[in-house]
Amino acid sequence: MAQDNLSAILVKPNEIKLEQRPIPEPGPNQVLLQMEVVGICGSDVHYWLEGRCGPFILEKPMVMGHEASGTVVKCGSEVTSLEPGDRVAIEPGVPCRRCEFCKTGRYNICPDILFCATPPVDGNLARYFVTDEDFCFKLPCNMSFEDGTLMEPLAVAVHACKLGKVTIGSVCLVLGAGPIGLCTVAAFRAYGARKILVTDLLDYRLELAKKMGANFTLNTSGMDEDAVTEKVLSLLKEEPHVSVECAGSEQCARLCMKVTRAGGVMILLGMGGLEMTMPFGAALVKEITSIGSFRYNNDYPEAIEMVRSGRADVRGLVTHHFTLEETQKAYETHRDKIGNPIKIMIHCNPNWKPE
CATH class of the missing domain: 3.90.180.10 (Medium-chain alcohol dehydrogenases, catalytic domain)
Structure with missing residues (x-):
């Protein structure tokens, strides 16, 4: 000591x-x-x-x-x-x-x-x-101290998955491929998502998203909101059940509300500005549920089990x-x-x- x-x-x-x-x-x-x-x-x-x-x-x-x-x-x-x-x-x-x-x-x-x-x-x-x-x-014997440290961002992702009711067959959109976005990809995959699309501005992050289980990636550099919307729907060929904003970006939050399918869930996870202009008319007519996800709530045990069992890496x-x-x-x-x-x-x- x-x-x-x-x-x-x-x-x-x-x-x-x-x-x-x-x-x-x-x-x-x-x-x-x-x-x-x-x-x-x-x-x-x-x-x-x-x-x-x-x-x-x-x-x-x-x-x-x-x-x-x-x-x-x-x-x-x-x-x-x-x-x-x-x-x-x-x-x-x-x-x-x-x-x-x-x-x-x-x-x-x-x-x-x-x-x-x-x-x-x-x-x-x-x-x-x-x-x-x-x-x-x-920590289980097959998990390192570094794994233990990563349980914090993974627990954030697990909490978001629970709020979004992600399950086998879900189609999911992740906006932002920083650590939280990448952990969300891992959690979506562990929960059985059928399709996962990830957007970001940096190619090296998107390459890692693919390794962690994303089916599709999209670099949105230089693209306006309408172009991103069109490309997301083109890649997925359907609207996502669950969209998660992980970048703290107003544009990404707006995109979630526009592309999420009727009856679906959009989750605000990134910590961005305190005020945003949002297209709530789109949410109204499609009965989209908008949820703020903050930290975690009894989610550490599940995050640890995901890694211990190999369901998430x-x-x-x-x-x-x-x-x-x-x-x-x-x-x-x-x-x-x-x-x-x-x-x-x-x-x-x-x-x-x-x-």
Whole structure:
């Protein structure tokens, strides 16, 4: 067990610094984790570049990171399901458990949820981190720490699939082939989708979408809304049952509403602008259901089982590796698209060695 708790802290937009903080003590129902791998999420980059992500605004220095895995090193006095040495994936949001939303099974929209690296809550990009026992999930022996870290974006996709009622034979459209979009492809395939079309602006992302199970891909660079609509329907030869907006783009959201078949579902998953102009007339006459999908809700166990069983393979998302000391370089690599990044992993354990 290392004796330092080096932490990566966002001081203000465009400034991340490394700082030693005390190693926290777990409460009765908590565990102390030696952090192993933390992924960079698009929301992290928004905070770094702009000081905000959607309605969440950085107002004071904040430890970064929420996609993570770790090793249990110490347990609180009332912990029963974990012990030192357990390898776990970490669900990064701990709700209040008392409000109406928690009590009716929708803890992901708890107004008092403490979510890692969402202002003002510190994240877990550090040597050590304390969290509640019941938001840690043991990793099967055939899953690595990197797999565990990827359970966060995969759980986002699983949640969207459940909301969209994706099933065997579904025809699906994914707009945006970043990590969330690519995880959505993997989840759609695991749920039995018959056709999956993915759009993006970058060819290297679309190539990975094919490897992860997309039947069709479309680079929409330079295409207007009508041209994209026509091409999507031409490729699929039918309207999708479920369309998922993963890019945080108004144009993509509008496209979902226009192409989704009557009685179908469009899901807003990408975190974009707070206001959009949408063609709701199209949704009205086709009785399209429009759903916002936010984070996850008891979806980690299913995401883990998808990967353990081989129904979903998300390992191909990982493109870059950095140490905790190289956090600034990792973020710059994401921003500048150096080496065609998809998912960048930061290794917090000082004993980690690159393969």
